[in-house]
Amino acid sequence: MPPLKIAIIGAGPVSLTLANIFQNNDISFTIYEAADNFRTSGGTLDLHPESGQLALKEAGLWDAFVKHSRPEADCAKIVNFEGEVLWDENLCKKNDVSEEEKFAGRPEIDRKVLLEILYKNLRSDAITFGKRLDCVVSSSIYDTKYDLHFADSSREAGFDLVVGADGAWSKVRMLLSDIKPQYSGISMVEVNCSDIHANLWLLEFVGAGSMFSFGEARAVFAQRQGDGGLRVYAALRVPGDFVETCGIDWEDKDVAREELVERYFHDIHDDLKRVTLDCKDELMPRALWELPVGFTWAHRSGVTLIGDAAHLMTPFAGVGVNVGMTDALVLGREIVAAVRGAKELDDAIKEYEKEMFPRAEENAKETAEGKECHFSKDGAKIVADMMREHHVPG
Structure with a gap:
């Protein structure tokens, strides 16, 4: 040829x-x-x-x-909207594991890297x-x-x-x-903290990997980054034009962050609200699409x-x-x-x-x-139960 x-x-x-x-x-x-x-x-x-x-x-x-x-970041914490920790792999992680065991899981890597x-x-x-x-x-x-x-x-x-x-x-x-592509029914707002080590509460609450909280039509999840940062996503089941028509001025990130939490997450646990409010470096709203x-x-x-x-x-x-x-x-x-x-x-x-x-x-x-599961009333419990079912004690 x-x-x-x-x-x-x-x-x-x-x-x-x-x-x-x-x-x-x-x-x-x-x-x-x-x-x-x-x-x-x-x-x-x-x-x-x-x-x-x-x-x-x-x-x-x-x-x-x-x-x-970062194999150590393959670590999930599940919290319900009432603030109850339903699952936390930070408590069962071992440091003395072989390279083969580390990479048998799902090690994280920053997209940039x-x-x-x-x-x-x-x-x-x-x-x-x-x-x-x-x-x-x-x-x-x-x-x-x-x-x-x-x-x-x-x-x-x-x-x-x-x-x-x-x-x-x-x-x-x-x-x-x-x-x-069609609108997925979900829009989310990403907020960032460039140095999680400067916020010891945030560092401890999120853990070594990712923290997830799911509930009816809403979710909050946070991901540690290899550069020391943290990305937090506040997600909502809303109409496709939410970002443009909700009335929040996304350009004023400090006001936008406060308004987002006050309007749409006011009734969740204070710790979950704080995860979003403490990430003050960047803010970006977007709709999610799918084929x-x-x-x-x-x-x-x-x-x-x-x-x-x-x-x-x-x-x-x-x-x-x-x-x-x-x-x-x-x-x-x-x-x-x-x-x-x-x-x-x-x-x-x-x-x-x-x-x-x-x-x-x-x-x-x-x-x-x-x-559908994550944005259901019992989303956090369902996900935690699934993770518990598949967990292999060691």
Whole structure:
């Protein structure tokens, strides 16, 4: 097979994982990223052994992950709205465990750190920044290839494969389907504390990893960050235009934080209110979107999707990035097989989609069930009982 010309659209953790797998196997590619420089924002991610961790091993980055991840942060605390602690893994964590035991769980890694690991391992010319995709069209010269049209009026032509890793509002997906993301029913406000060690109460209350509190139509959850920060999310089941129409001036973050708690969380325990109120460094409201459970598309030669572009989910099962990194693993292996002559490129893409569709549907169902559970009256108790049931004493 002659060398393939491959475009990957978007430079997130899933596309960068795929890129590293390609690079490990001497497969040429170019990533086109809309931003003018590398973006490293975002919270913490927990990578599972059978998915995210496996993909990093395939990408040749296991040692870097071990060095920079935080197994100690795989630690959950569940508190109900009355302030009762229903489950606390901080009380049963052991320090004298082997590396194999540490990584048999779901060690956390900051999204920023994961992206840096993936990005720095790539060749210097792997990513073309400042290229916001406008559309993908069939090549005007080659019947089986594609051209990329960018928002700056530039074009790149003659791609054998275009991989859409361009997130929720994927332009590549528009070539394959008319389906667009729908509002999930949940909006949330993120507030940050840049140095949790400066607030000893907050440090002790949250614990080493994450703290969750769920109830009827509301949730508060907090995640420790590797840089010493804390991200807290106050989530609400509200109409899709909540952020724009609730009347809170989000630009005035100090007033907005107080108003949010007073209006929507006034009746929860003071400790849970304090978790939100003590995070005074940043504030960002946003709606959460999702693709329908079981979303698929009719196969089209030379084009496919990975990550959020293929199966956008809310975070209420904690599987999104792991599903996406498994996409990268499976698609990467299929393309390697095609390049080595074991199968045709089109068959490789078909095999990837055949494996991915049911896997994504299963995880989307789990996420939808998690969303309903977490925002139910007894959400905290249900989650705590589930964790207790699966806990292995040691």
